[in-house]
Amino acid sequence: MFARLTAILALVSGPALAQQTDITIGMQLEPPNLDPTGGAAAAIDEVVYANVFEGLTRFGPDGSVQPALAESWDVSEDGTVWTFSLRDGVTFHDGTTMDADDVVFTLDRARSEDSTNAQKALFSGIDSVEAVDPTTVRITLSAPNGNLGFNLAWGDAVIVAPESAETNATAPVGTGPFTVTNWVQGDRVELAAYPDYWGATPALERATFKFISDPNAAFAAMMAGDIDAFPNFPAPETLSSFEADPRFSVIVGSTEGETILAINNAELTDPKVRQAISHAIDRQAIIDGAMFGYGTPIGSHFAPHNPDYVDLTGKSAYDPERARALLEEAGATDLTLRLMLPPPAYARRGGEIVASQLREVGIETEISNLEWAQWLEQVFRGKDYDLTIVSHTEPADINIYARPDYYFQYDDAEFQALMTQIGATADPVMRSELLKDAQRMIADDYVNAYLFQLAKTGVADARIEGLWENAPTQANDLTGVSWTQ
Template sequence: MLTRSVAVLALTATTALAQQTDITIGMQLEPPNLDPTGGAAAAIDEVVYANVFEGLTRFGPDGSVQPALARSWQTGGDGRVWTFTLAQGVTFHDGTPFDAADVAFSLNRARAEDSTNAQKALFDGIESVEAVDPHTVRITLAEPNGNFGFNLAWGDAVIVAPESADTNATQPVGTGPFKLAQWVQGDRVELVANPDYWGEAPALTAATFKFISDPNAAFAAMMAGDIDAFPVFPAPETLASFAADPRFEVIVGSTEGETILAMNNKALSDVRIRQAITHAIDRQAIIDGAMFGYGTPIGTHFAPHNPDYVDLTAGSAHDPEKARALLAEAGAEDLTLRLMLPPPSYARRGGEIIASQLREVGIQTEVTNLEWAQWLEQVFRGKDFDMTIVSHTEPADINIYARPEYYFQYDNAAFQALMDKIGVTSDAAMRSELLAQAQRIIADDYVNGYLFQLAKTGVADARIQGLWENAPTQANDLTGVSWSE
C-alpha cells in the first residue's frame, strides 16, 4: 500500500510539472506576407513583432520605448547624433552573425529611394548611418528629433540581414526568440522557440497563429478549446458568454487604432461634401451597432488615451439637416459614392450602418466587400475608391496627413510645415501645443470621418499569463507569455 501511494504521488507530481508550453493564437486576418519592412498590413506585425524580428528599440506593453538589439544609446551634436551600443553574441535564425553592418544595411534600405517600406517617412530625417565598430552604430540626423528612439521601435524599423532580406516575405529570418516553422497559407503560421536566442528565453516553446475570419467560427473554436487566446476577438457580442464561463478571461483594453471613414480627398475635393458626410454619421450608433458598445468616439486622428488628445467630436457632430444643407450648397444632392470595405467586422458591420446614415441625407453608396489583399492593392496602393473604413493601428501616426501621396491624398502645405516643426521640437509643452494644432487642422478640413478608437477586446484561456491588455502597437508579443500551473 505504501509503495502504491508513493507511485501515485510521483505520477501526480510528474503531471503537475508537465506544464503546457505551446499556444494557439487566433487572428481574424491572415498577413499578406511576413516582412514588416515591406508591407502595410497590421497582421504582419501581429505575428512577427518582437517574436521573429527585433529592432534597435521596441515598445513595451505600456507603450514605453525599451532597449532591444540596442542595449543603450546616447545623443549628442545638439540632438542630431545618436550612438547605439548593440547587443553582442546575436545571430540571425539562419546562423548569420548580427552586427553594426546589418543595422546600417537595414536603415539605409528603409530610406532608399526605391524603398517599399510602408512607413518610409520614419527614416526621412536620417542623414547617415555609420558602423563605428561591430557593436556600435552612429546615426546622424539632418535635424534634431527627440522622437527618433520611438520611430525605431516600429515594426517597420526592424533589423534584417542582407543575406535574407529579399526572401523575408515568405521565409522570415530575424533575431527574435521565435523562428518560423511553417506557414500554411490560408490556415496558420507556426513558430518554434529559437534555441540560439541571445536574450532571455521565452517560456513558450511553440506558437501557432490560426486565421479565422468568420466571427461565428471564432466563437466555436474558442469554446471547443481549439484556440487558446484570441487577443482581438471579432465578435464582441459574445464577450458576455465568455465572461460568464470560468474557463476564460475577457481582456478589454485600448489600442492605437483610430477607426475612420477614410475619404479620397482628390475625388472628394470639395470640403463641403466631406463635411456633409461627417455630419451624416452617428458615431455612437456605429459603436453600438458594429462594436456592441466597445469603442471611444473620436473627432480627429489621435488616441483619446494620449495626454495630448483634444476632444474635437463636437465639430463633426451628427446633424443630418446640416449635412443636407451642405450638399445643396455644393450642388451634390444626387451623389453616389463607392464604399470599399475590408474584411474586419468593424468595417463590414460599420459599413452597413454608415451606408444607411448617408442614405438619409441623400448620398447613395455602392458597397463593395474586398478581401485584405484586394483592399491593399486597390485602395491603399491604387487609391481607387471614394470611401473606406479602416483602423489605423500604428502608434501616434498623425504624421501620415503630411504625406500627399498617402492613400487618402490630403495635401496641405501648412500641415506639412507644422509636422516638420513638431519633429524638431523637444520641449514637451510646445510639442503638446503643436500637436493640438495638428489635430484641429485635420478636423477642420474634414479630411476623414473620424469614428472611434478601437477597443482591444480579447478572450483567453484563464490559465494564460502575460498577454498584453492594451495594444501600444500592432503586436501579439509572446516573449512574456506563459501558462500557470
C-alpha cells in the first residue's frame, strides 16, 4: 500500500523543474566598446562592471565600498600610504595569473600622461604604485585621501593585464565571474560563466545583453517575453501596465544620475545668461512630461539621497520673468543656441520641453538629435555645442567641475582649490561642510541648469531575484541574480 501511494505521489508531482540558468537583459544604449578604462559611456559599465572586470574594491548594491580583488587594506597614520592585500589564486579569463604587477601596470597606465581613461582625475593624487610581493601592493599618495577606496571602486579603475589591455575594447579579458563570448554589434553581447572564477559561483551560466533603443520596441519585447529584465526601462509611461500584470515586477529606486542641461561655459561666458537659462526651466514640467513623474528635482550636481546633499532648487527656481530681465541686462535678447541631444528618452523628450521653455523667454534653439557615438565625439570630446542634456551616472562626481578641460569647460580656481581641500580632508564633519560649499559654489555660478535626479525604473520577470533596486554606480551586476522555481 505504501509503495503504491508513493508511486501515485510521484506521478502527481512529476519531475523536479530544472533551475533556469540563463537570462536576457534589455538595455537602451549599446556600449561603443567594452573597455571601462578607455571609454566614458555608462553602457560599458552596465555590461562589464562586476561581471567581466573587477577592481581592487567595488560598489555594493547599497553604495558601500566592498573588497573585490583586494581582500583587505591598511592605511598609514598620515593617510598617504595604502597597502592592499590581494586575493591569491585569481586568474584572468585567458588563464594568466592576476598579481601585484598587474595592479601596478593598471594604475600606472591610468595615470600616465597619455592615458585615455575618462576619469584620469581619480588617480591624480597617486605618487607611486609598488608591488611589494605578488599579493601585496603599496600605493603612496602625494597627500592624504580618505576617498581612495571609493575611487578604486569605479569601473574606470578595474584591473587589466598588459597582455590584453590594448584589445579589451573588442575582446575583453577580465577577472570577473563571466567572460564575453560574443558581441554582435548593433544587437547583443553574450556572456558565459567563467569556470575558474576565484569567488562564489554565480547562479547564472549565461547572460545576454540585448540592445533595444526604441521605447515602444522595449515594451513589446518585455510583454512578449523576449527580454527577461530591463533594469533601466526606457518607457516609464507604460509601467502601470506591468504593475497590473502578475508576470512582472516593477523595480523603482534611485540612481547617481544627475540629469542636467549642460552649458558650454566657454561659449556662454556671461553668468547672467546661464542664470537666465536656469530660471527659464520648469523642472517639474520636464519630470512630468519626459519622465511621467519619475525623478527628483535638483539644484546642483549632487544626489538627494546623499547625506551631504543641500537643496538648492530655490536658487534657480522657475521664473520666466526673471529670465527675460536677465537676458535684457546681458544684452542677449536675440539668442539662438544649439541643443545637442543624445538618444535616451529623458534627453529627447526633455529636450523638446526645454526648447519650448527657452522659447518662452526669448531663446531659440536648434535641436540636433545625435547617436551616442556622435554625442561622445562632438559634445563630450569635441566640446562643439551650446547646450545638451545628459545624466551623469558616475557616483559622487562633483569633482568634474574642477576639470577645466571637461566638456562644459568650467574653469574656476577657487572651486579647484576647494576640491583639492576636500580630497585632503579625512574628518567626516569637515568634509561634509566642504562638499556643501562645493554644491553652493556651482549653483551660485549657474554652471549648468540642474534638472532632476534620474530614477531607476526597471521591469523584470517576477521570478527573478537579486537585481539591484538602486544604482550606486552604472552597473547591471549579475553576480547575485537568480531565478526562483
